[in-house]
Amino acid sequence: MKPKETTEHFILSSSPHAHANSSVSRIMLDVIIALLPTTAMGIYFFGMPAVWTIATCVSTCIVTEALCRLAMKRENTIGDLSAVLTGLLLALNLPAGIPLWMAVVGSVFAIGVAKQVFGGLGMNPFNPALAARAFMLISFTGPMTTWLKPFWWRTPDAVTTATPLVASKALFGHADAVAQATPHAAEALSKIPSICDLLVGNMPGCIGEVSAAALALGAAYLLWRKVITWHIPAAFVVTVFVYSLIAGGAPAYTQVLTGGVMIGAFFMATDYVTSPTTAKGKLIFGFGCGLLCMLIRQFGGYPEGCSFAILIMNAVCPLINRFTQPKPFGAK
Amino acid sequence: MKTVKSPFKFKGGVHPDYNKDLARGKAIELVPVPAELVVSMSQHLGAPAKCVVKAGDYVVKGQLLGEKNGFISVPVYAPANGLVKSVEPRLGPAGGKAPAVVIDTTVPAPEGTDAAEKTLPPLDWKTASREELLARVNDAGICGMGGAGFPTCVKLNPPPGKRCEYLVVNGAECEPYLCADHQLMVERADRIRLGVEIMRKVLGQPAVRIAIEANKPEAIAAMEKAFADIDGNVEIVVLPVLYPQGSEKHQIFATVGRVVPEPPALPIDVGCVVENVGTVAAIADAVEKGRILLSRVTTVSGDAVATPKNVEAPLGTKYADLIAFCGGEKGHVAKLVSGGTMMGFAVSTAEIATTKTTSGLLLLSPKRVFQYSSQACINCGRCVRACPMNLNAAEIAKAVEADDIKSAEDAHVMTCIECGACSFSCPAYRPITQFCRRAKNSIRARIAAEKAKAAAAAAK
Numbered sequence: 001m002k003p004k005e006t007t008e009h010f011i012l013s014s015s016p017h018a019h020a021n022s023s024v025s026r027i028m029l030d031v032i033i034a035l036l037p038t039t040a041m042g043i044y045f046f047g048m049p050a051v052w053t054i055a056t057c058v059s060t061c062i063v064t065e066a067l068c069r070l071a072m073k074r075e076n077t078i079g080d081l082s083a084v085l086t087g088l089l090l091a092l093n094l095p096a097g098i099p100l101w102m103a104v105v106g107s108v109f110a111i112g113v114a115k116q117v118f119g120g121l122g123m124n125p126f127n128p129a130l131a132a133r134a135f136m137l138i139s140f141t142g143p144m145t146t147w148l149k150p151f152w153w154r155t156p157d158a159v160t161t162a163t164p165l166v167a168s169k170a171l172f173g174h175a176d177a178v179a180q181a182t183p184h185a186a187e188a189l190s191k192i193p194s195i196c197d198l199l200v201g202n203m204p205g206c207i208g209e210v211s212a213a214a215l216a217l218g219a220a221y222l223l224w225r226k227v228i229t230w231h232i233p234a235a236f237v238v239t240v241f242v243y244s245l246i247a248g249g250a251p252a253y254t255q256v257l258t259g260g261v262m263i264g265a266f267f268m269a270t271d272y273v274t275s276p277t278t279a280k281g282k283l284i285f286g287f288g289c290g291l292l293c294m295l296i297r298q299f300g301g302y303p304e305g306c307s308f309a310i311l312i313m314n315a316v317c318p319l320i321n322r323f324t325q326p327k328p329f330g331a332k
Numbered sequence: 333m334k335t336v337k338s339p340f341k342f343k344g345g346v347h348p349d350y351n352k353d354l355a356r357g358k359a360i361e362l363v364p365v366p367a368e369l370v371v372s373m374s375q376h377l378g379a380p381a382k383c384v385v386k387a388g389d390y391v392v393k394g395q396l397l398g399e400k401n402g403f404i405s406v407p408v409y410a411p412a413n414g415l416v417k418s419v420e421p422r423l424g425p426a427g428g429k430a431p432a433v434v435i436d437t438t439v440p441a442p443e444g445t446d447a448a449e450k451t452l453p454p455l456d457w458k459t460a461s462r463e464e465l466l467a468r469v470n471d472a473g474i475c476g477m478g479g480a481g482f483p484t485c486v487k488l489n490p491p492p493g494k495r496c497e498y499l500v501v502n503g504a505e506c507e508p509y510l511c512a513d514h515q516l517m518v519e520r521a522d523r524i525r526l527g528v529e530i531m532r533k534v535l536g537q538p539a540v541r542i543a544i545e546a547n548k549p550e551a552i553a554a555m556e557k558a559f560a561d562i563d564g565n566v567e568i569v570v571l572p573v574l575y576p577q578g579s580e581k582h583q584i585f586a587t588v589g590r591v592v593p594e595p596p597a598l599p600i601d602v603g604c605v606v607e608n609v610g611t612v613a614a615i616a617d618a619v620e621k622g623r624i625l626l627s628r629v630t631t632v633s634g635d636a637v638a639t640p641k642n643v644e645a646p647l648g649t650k651y652a653d654l655i656a657f658c659g660g661e662k663g664h665v666a667k668l669v670s671g672g673t674m675m676g677f678a679v680s681t682a683e684i685a686t687t688k689t690t691s692g693l694l695l696l697s698p699k700r701v702f703q704y705s706s707q708a709c710i711n712c713g714r715c716v717r718a719c720p721m722n723l724n725a726a727e728i729a730k731a732v733e734a735d736d737i738k739s740a741e742d743a744h745v746m747t748c749i750e751c752g753a754c755s756f757s758c759p760a761y762r763p764i765t766q767f768c769r770r771a772k773n774s775i776r777a778r779i780a781a782e783k784a785k786a787a788a789a790a791a792k
Contacts, residue, residue: 010668011701012680014766016752017694018348018508018673019702022759024710080707122708122760272712277726326722328744329342330581330594 028081034218041214042207045150046096050207054091060107061087068116082121089129092208097148106132126314127271130307147204164258165303167191171249172298198257212257219266228270231282236265239290260306274314281324288313335568338586344720345574346753354640355511355633365412369648370685374430376481378404389416394450406483411626411646415439425670425677452622457530472618473625478608481689496535497603503544504578507672510692512631515642517551521558527612539565541587547573576751580606632658634695636665652682666701669694674752704761715754725754732767740771
């Protein structure tokens with residue numbers, strides 16, 4: 001006798017039959033939400049050029065992603081929002097006044113070369129936005145280091161200037177810059193914005209990197225939503241701060257609050273795909289980012305080293321992962 | 333006796349939606365013997381029992397149906413009187429087919445048959461010898477009623493040189509929906525107390541740790557009352573609510589702070605024996621009343637059953653009969669799960685019958701069932717943080733996906749307890765647990781093949 005035939009059609013699957021209801025697109029959306037305060041501050045300080053740069057990067061990234069997937073005959077992945085995020089992050093890491101065609105080239109590079117060539121989300125060895133920024137810095141050095149002054153439209157005679165990083169670089173090694181005020185150091189020191197301006201972001205820089213307060217707000221959201229853990233940002237920021245204390249020069253908080261450290265530590269270095277998996281690995285990774293960033297700032301050819309530091313650590317990430325594998329419960 | 337908070341917290345774990353309100357606090361109801369029972373010869377881990385009846389035989393409640401077949405095995409008895417309609421392979425909850433005895437319980441006993449339930453002679457546990465008690469646990473067909481169903485007499489008889497220092501009584505019940513153990517602790521605390529005293533004697537007076545998750549205050553209170561005047565080193569350990577707190581290894585860590593080494597090590601290697609509360613109560617009944625294990629307490633729950641209940645049903649009751657007893661289906665049932673949502677088995681039909689390890693039956697509506705297509709791993713690390721065994725689940729999954737079983741083995745996949753925490757927490761909906769299962773099966777098959785080959789070579 002055969003078992004009774006049933007008309008039921010229950011769904012069969014291997015356990016577990018429950019899910020935390022998280023999703024990749026929700027994570028990406030959370031990071032986008034967390035970037036909104038700094039995006040708003042960037043637009044507030046740099047005006048319409050910032051708006052156009054952001055719109056160009058985001059739309060180019062989406063179109064490039066769709067075209068690449070089409071060309072590779074793979075399913076369309078723009079719905080996971082990772083391309084939107086890459087576009088936004090890239091724009092936030094560009095000077096507001098950059099010619100828009102350069103922003104287009106950078107966006108195509110970010111998605112086409114840094115991401116899809118490797119197989120798309122999850123496969124890229126380098127953070128796509130940072131890889132594109134580095135590519136643009138090398139290709140378009142002039143425009144990439146020409147900074148609009150905040151509220152540039154109010155000062156029509158001199159709309160561009162250097163970032164405080166150039167001044168900070170000159171101050172390295174001056175144990176107490178204020179006391180030993182050589183004319184050179186004094187001049188450099190005078191170019192460092194007040195702590196209030198540093199926090200609000202009233203200084204020249206990339207669209208999304210200037211406002212430390214807005215970035216901190218977004219970072220708090222990411223930590224609260226458990227999108228990121230504290231390990232990478234904490235190790236990164238503390239390393240920058242301590243290095244700067246030891247090296248002397250501009251006040252140590254300047255190094256944390258200027259340039260790309262805040263956006264880098266909380267939004268770029270924490271990119272899942274290109275950072276280590278375990279807590280220990282993340283601490284090593286964050287320390288490496290902070291150290292390399294400061295070494296480049298003090299001794300390198302560029303005033304800013306944050307993106308290169310993270311990219312170099314991206315390359316080291318598989319090695320870090322290899323040496324920081326978790327020890328199984330009960331393993332010797 | 334004292335109540336303590338668990339001093340040790342294991343790494344990892346997740347918080348699924350527990351949905352325990354559906355059946356919590358509902359008194360255990362006895363399910364009447366259904367018209368047809370399907371008693372599987374494979375009630376647990378290990379070899380199936382050897383069937384000793386044939387079609388046409390009349391069996392009475394408590395009569396032997398299947399003999400113990402090997403060391404890791406327990407006998408199977410008839411849960412009710414009836415006529416054996418057939419002995420045939422039947423689908424079990426885990427998907428495979430095993431021989432089962434199909435009993436028609438509507439047929440009256442033929443003239444001249446002694447239709448009285450067969451029981452074993454009651455034993456006085458205080459005067460009975462250790463061997464007598466062990467034999468009784470075996471003869472009563474008792475196996476672990478928490479999950480895997482390891483034969484209890486094997487656990488209670490540690491190999492020479494190993495001593496049990498701690499008896500851990502598992503009342504964690506960390507699986508979502510399930511309340512059977514909870515209700516059992518509330519209603520039958522005295523049985524558990526007696527079972528613990530018997531097991532303590534068999535195991536040579538170990539310390540006792542009764543582990544209960546903090547979300548069961550009524551159970552904790554009932555156990556405190558039942559154990560109030562017990563002598564010796566007995567503690568009720570209140571565990572934080574965290575899945576998979578009920579896992580043997582994690583419970584040992586949470587209660588006594590010891591870590592069971594990787595497989596093939598067993599809890600007894602760190603001086604511990606873990607038994608589920610249902611098993612403990614069954615031992616008390618088997619010894620004191622001579623009662624054979626013929627039924628068990630099961631939670632029937634989910635959002636697609638009319639009245640969620642905690643029921644005590646004869647072994648071999650078909651899921652369809654359990655569902656009918658609970659008022660039938662409510663709306664469309666998309667998934668039928670034998671067990672909890674984290675480790676239970678989705679089954680294809682309600683014709684499958686309960687066994688000694690059926691802790692729950694869940695009827696889930698389409699809105700509680702998630703169907704997905706998985707995406708690429710984004711290396712977010714959620715699975716690694718969720719893994720209670722601290723495995724790099726993401727790497728194992730990637731390796732298995734690429735058919736690289738060797739790398740998965742190097743990443744300790746055999747240590748995986750298949751709790752499901754990784755798949756549960758994966759935002760890319762990757763079937764990580766399933767990948768681990770695939771790797772484990774393939775490694776086990778390889779080891780078995782190697783053994784067979786070595787045996788064949790030795791035979792030549």
